[in-house]
Amino acid sequence: MITFHVDRADSVPAYAQLIRQVREALRMGLLHPGDQLPTVRSVVTSCTVNPSTVLKAYRELELAGLVEARQGSGTFVSGTLGDADPHVMARLRSGLSRWLGQAREAGLEAEDVQALIASVITEDSLRQAQAGNGPPQTEPVARAAFGKEGDAA
Incomplete structure (x- = not known):
């Protein structure tokens, strides 16, 4: 499972940092279809961000076809990026x-x-x-x- 981090000094908004980290993990082969992303609650706690920040990131990843939200189960990787060995x-x-x-x-x-x-x-x-x-x-x-x-x- 991916562990998120948010750099408060970064000019990139927190939700975009979360999206970038998922995309990078997909490209590096650290995340695969079927893997579960951390719960919104755990990201809020570990990164000290607002729940709406995490929800926005997950929603954008879902719109991009990279993750799928399953009611009551969590958010799961459903797509891939790149095909490098x-x-x-x-x-x-x-x-x-x-x-x-x-x-x-x-x-x-x-x-x-x-x-x-x-x-x-x-x-x-x-x-x-x-x-x-x-x-x-x-x-x-x-x-x-x-x-x-x-x-x-």
Whole structure:
């Protein structure tokens, strides 16, 4: 089961942080269809957020087809994101973690790391678009990959 955390210093609203964490867990293979999300009450207690915040996040995840609320039973994962091999994801995550350590040793701060990653993603998206592989991706991805402290999520 996923354990949520909410960063009060983050400019991203708490409900969006919860959504992001579920989406990241799905992409990383930590959540699978049939898995139960924590109850609203447990998230309210552990994250000290309003129940409506959790309900809003769960409702948006349900509208996206990623979870399903079952009356009296809870909220369960019903969809997936990405189809990357979990072993490949683990290997890449490990490499990224090593790279992050090198970046820290070089004196880079979280915002420096985020800027680097965002610039590489933007450049890659533009190259893909120029090669005819679809429109460029403009969504900031570095924020989803790194939390406030710059640690891999």
